[in-house]
Amino acid sequence: MSHRSQYVAPRHDGDSRRARLIITILSLLAILSDPAARAQVSPAISAYLPRLTDSSYASHVLGLEEFGTRYANAANVQSVTAWLDARFRSFGYTDVAYDDFTSGSSAQRNVIATLPGQQPSGGEIIVCAHYDSYASPTTVAPGADDNASGTAAVLEMARVLKTYGYTPRLTLRFIAFGAEELGLVGSSHYAALAKAAGRTIVQVQNYDMIAYRPHGAPNAIRIIWYDNARDLAVQDSSVIRRYTSLTPILSTSYRNQSDSYPFAVQGYRAFFNIEQTFTPWYHTAHDSTTSLNMAYGAEVARSGLALLLETDAALTMIDPVDHPAAYALEQNYPNPFNGMTMIQYVVPHSSSVRVTVTDLLGREIAVIADGEKSEGVHRDAWDATAQPSGVYLCRLTSGGFSQTRKLLLVR
């Protein structure tokens, strides 16, 4: 996390800020009190999580700590980026790129490993952390927690997906940002370029200081959210509850002090995770692995992997390597719901598909889809805010196939 930032936090009108906060709390309560949403665990996502191991995660942290310092203006900065490049390549990545920029007069770079998506028009997911460290004197800045711990999470998520042959729908970019401690310099450079190029970035998952948890401290992780992406933070919170042993805590602390902030400023949906107990060794020569809890950091990384997979595979995950074999209408999510719900269905081959919502008397309330659909998983929202509480039926028909699901709207 950066100790200084040249950014000015967006100003808020007090009342609208309170109103937004209340809305956030209400939507959070709606999800947390929804047993169906909490229970919705995809076996395919669950299968990936144990592949992200504590020991592999720890090996990345140790490798970064061994540099002694990763201070952005130190003489070894190029060997750090070369190490990150080699690490990504050792997992099997062939697309590892540099995004070069300057901080003052010093040359800096972000390192980006890309896993191309099958549906490039769907956009990109960015999983990121800063690799630079800071302490005074800067010659001894091991930066194990800040931020080898976050960088290791990015590396480990990248490793698992590549090693096990995951074929993403969206393009996944794993980014190690430089010069964060100098004022979010690398991420600001990157986010501004992305915006100028008109890139579609669906979500930005940033990890900054995630492995300090002393014995007896709460097994909790903070989600730092931004006004334009409450829903993403709520989804992360839900994912953490469903897939990990951690307790999620939504917070607005340190909003403008980490690499997700420049993305939020550019209008992208972003958040970052940070340990619940702030390390006493922050920005000191004592920020070493001896004070870290690797199992805790790895668990945060697993939550990130689950979130990434959930967004990429569109909620209920079908084995992404195989072509879908049959039509299917998945259970809507969340369910019960109180306004908006997602309806997902699978089309095994290009064909005409009709998806409708009716009430119990058979009256058609909404048409979700009607027409030619391509092979794959489709997802559409049903906005039921104008409908009364009750049970509704969602039906998918195509040729001779028909499947119905029960939707429960609760106000």
Ligand SMILES: [Zn+2]
């Ligand atoms: Zn820091």
